[in-house]
Amino acid sequence: QVRLVESGGGSVQAGGSLRLSCAASGYTWRMGWFRQAPGKEREGVAYIRSSCGSTYYAYSVKCRFTISKDKAKNTLYLQMNSLKPEDSAMYYCAADASLFASDDYWYRVGRYNYWGQGIQVTVSS
Numbered sequence: 001q002v003r004l005v006e007s008g009g010g011s012v013q014a015g016g017s018l019r020l021s022c023a024a025s026g027y028t029w030r031m032g033w034f035r036q037a038p039g040k041e042r043e044g045v046a047y048i049r050s051s052c053g054s055t056y057y058a059y060s061v062k063c064r065f066t067i068s069k070d071k072a073k074n075t076l077y078l079q080m081n082s083l084k085p086e087d088s089a090m091y092y093c094a095a096d097a098s099l100f101a102s103d104d105y106w107y108r109v110g111r112y113n114y115w116g117q118g119i120q121v122t123v124s125s
Contacts, residue, residue, distance in 0.1 A: 004095055066081075
């Protein structure tokens with residue numbers, strides 16, 4: 001069983017930055033950040049494979065967001081720069097412990113079996 005606890009959300013003006021953290025208990029093979037705005041489906045934002053650090057990003061956040069993981073602390077991060085109002089959403093940390101699972105479809109909710117409680121990010125114009 002893996003427990004995920006997010007922190008670091010809040011409110012910021014457009015163009016600002018925030019860093020989200022997700023402390024994980026237990027082993028994870030891959031982790032991701034998702035977000036869900038009111039009335040919209042949950043969407044994959046960024047992904048990292050714990051073993052080698054390979055990363056993927058949604059097109060809308062490329063070159064603005066950076067996902068990373070501190071293996072010693074077993075903590076996932078999402079550095080968000082140049083934030084836009086459309087980045088406002090509840091952000092969720094997700095993890096999967098399936099060994100040797102592929103990176104395919106990293107953006108699909110069903111690829112993860114552990115989820116954090118979510119943390120709000122609000123970007124004002």
